[in-house]
Amino acid sequence: MSSLPDQINGLDRVIHEPARLAILTVLSACDEADFTFLLRVTGLTNGNLSTHLSKLEAARLVGIEKKFVGKKPQTIVSLTDSGRSQLEDHWRQLKELRKQASAVSRKALRLTFS
């Protein structure tokens, strides 16, 4: 079994980056959402959201569809199947790490006061 720091270093950085993790978490709670909704929920700026979405699309974690509603352009974003399962795995890993980190800190505390 690899050590705690190794496991932390082994986390997928495309997913683990906070803004991208926020975007993916929002998308995991719905079927699809548009750019405006993601802006509202994540609190990112236009440029930041756009950049992160491009990275997520390049990693095939999200699918982006651009279309027009009337004369207005609309960007619809959704999680891909692999994106959904990778995100689930990521949260599972984080939960596991949290559990291990708590055990390590409890052990350290016992050593300190013994």
Added chain:
Amino acid sequence: MEADPKSSEDDRQRLESITQSYAAYQGLGVSIAGVLALSYGWIRLAGGFDEHHGWWLLAMQLVLWSNILLPRLFSRFYYRPKFGYVKPLSPQITDRQFWAVSAGAVVFGVILVPFVILPAWEHSDRLPFEPFTLAIGVALVGSGLFNLNKPNYKPYFLVFGLALLTLAFLPTFHIQTHKQVLSSWFWVAVGVFDIVFGWDSHRTLVRNLAISDREQNHV
């Protein structure tokens, strides 16, 4: 932003609940419909829309329709451009269900109300209470009690339900007649309820989605 699994799970549940009820939280249209209902009730109280002139029926239809159409209009022209679009994982009301309910409302409003229900109400004076107000009151009280221990509990359901139940029994004590209750006070109560419900829903949506107004995350 921190990647804490526990708070993220809470966030995910909160987001799922918001996306699931996204349409229901778009409450400004309901509030405006409530203002119309309240105005209608007050005008009837003041003696306007006299039943002999037939305008009251048209005005009532307008109030009923505004409850269906205004939320749709607000959704399209206000909420979508301002808050964006989201498709829930499992929508509470599909488009097909919405149009089925609307078709039902047309049948109810255009055929059943003037030709079946209103003539039947002519004889409702024999009952000790006003039946329609009682039915809506019972529904609101039931909904209020059912959600009593739930996190999204809305106390005003119970308050307005009890208010309607009180109104329904005014004829029993000869304080108001059946017609007075149904043609005016009922609309006043429903109007105020719509305004409160719509505004509260809107506030919930804004509170959950307007993060960008409070803080911008420059990551």
